[in-house]
Amino acid sequence: MSECIANGATKLQIEAMQTVMPLKPTDPRHSHRVSVPENHGPGGSFRRRFHMILCYNKASDDDSGWIVAGWIKESLGRALIENPVLAGRLRKGEDNGGSGDMEIVSNDCGVRMLEAQINISLAQFLGLKHKRVAESELVFWEDVQESTPQYCPLFYIQVTNFNCGGYSIGISCSLFLADPFSMTSFLNKWSKIHCTMLSQVDKPNKIPTFYFPNLRKPGTLPTHVPLDSSSTNDNHPAATTKTVIFRLPTKISNSDKEIHKTLAAKCIEEAENKTSKRLSSRFTMFLKDSSEDVKVESWLTEDVFQKSFSGLISGVDSLSWEDLGIDKICFKEDNKAVYFSCWISSIFGEDFVMIVPSTDDDEGRSGGHNIIVTISD
Structure with a gap:
């Protein structure tokens, strides 16, 4: 069976799709500006996104992906009250004089959530030697359309049921919207809201209002998606990128380009050493400031390394995905993920660097910056 899965012989069924908006x-x-130079072309930037998969065993008789998805409709709606921009949309900026800038507006258009099932067990999935094709089907993404960005979600959730009762929660979000650090911070807060809400339910075995098996209309046909469809939506983690993440414990100026170049040079050098890959001669730089505005620029690698950075920037720590606190994300008390995977999808052959302010951690500490370097094979 594992060989069949790896060769794309099995199929995923998309059973339902709904939109989750803030409860209030x-x-x-609120709005965040997104600045992309005209000669850079916004289309490629729209396609850059962060993906995460969390896999869970069936914790009890009343646990399943269908149950979790049913409660998500309410718990996510509550979490979005404090983070409404995640339910927002891109639109042409209204006050930029036709400069080509866009903005993300918290207009409550909603997060898109899909419910799916797959006819393999979680154990079979975990036993795959090469999970890339299968992983790409546990997340969903549709590219933002340049002509009508105001209608395109920037955040997708896919809850997939394995035939053993286990399930996965797949996250996809535009890098304009959130970086791996800020998205993981949100997911930790949301999962705590979810678990608290379940603990306050009158009946422990109560079925949520939006429990799909009870809402499904007889005769409706699911959407079959073959497991080799990654070529159509480019979710495949082997659009072969390697990502190295860093944390700088001190704040840096949002406007000092030379400091950004110095920081980028130091992190690029270490990322190249870790991945044994070389950054391309030109790469894309994502800069996010404390107001969440995003600026996209095209940089030449040789320009970045023109200045010596030795001693100018210190205390840059290389992190793993585990250091982001992903292991804390539980949607049923004490049922931790048995497997997780993270990757950043980019346009084939285009490398990029992100410099973003740190988010508050669980102890309330803030400050510093995070740096993400993604290099294509």
């Missing part, structure tokens, strides 16, 4: 209207609305 967002007023006033």
Whole structure:
């Protein structure tokens, strides 16, 4: 069976799709500017995204992906009250004089959630030597359309049921919207809201209102998605990128380009050593400031390394995905993920670097910056 899965012989069934909005209207609305140079072309930037998969065993008789997805409709709606921009949309900026800038507006259009099932067990999935094709089907993404970005979600959740009762939760989000650090921070907060909400339910075995098996109409046909469809939506983690993440414990100026170059040079050098890959001669730089505005620029690698950075930037720590606190994300008390995977999808052959402010951690500490270097094979 494992060989069949690896060769794409099995199929995923998308059973339902719905939109989750904040439980309360967002007023006033917030907006974050997204600046992309005209000669860079926004289309490629729209396709860059962060993916995460969390896999869980069936914890009890009343546990399943269908149950989790049913409660997500309410728990995510609550979590979005504090982070409404995640349910927002891109639109053409209204006050930029036609410069080509865009903005993300917290207009409550919603996060898209899919429910799916796959006819293999979680153990079979975990036993695969090469999970890349299978992993790409446990997340969902549709590219933002340049002509109509205001209609395109920037955040997707896919809950997939394995035939053993285990399930996975797949996350996809635009890098304009969130970076791996800020998304993981949100997921930890949301999962705590989810578990607290379940603990307050009157009946422990109560079925959620949005429990799909009870809502499914007879005769409706699921959407079959073959496990080799990654070529159509480019979710495949082997659009072969390697990502190295760093943390700088001190704050840096948002406007000092030379400091950004110095920091990028130091992290690029270490990323190249760790991955045994060389950054391309030109790469894309994502800069996010403390107001969450994003600026995208095209940089030449040789320009970055023109200045010596030795001693100018210190205390840069290389991190693993585990250091982001992903192991804390539980959607049923004490049922930790038995497997997780993270990757960043980019345009084939285009490398990029992100420099973003750190988010508050569980102890309330803030400050510093995070750096993400992604190099294509």
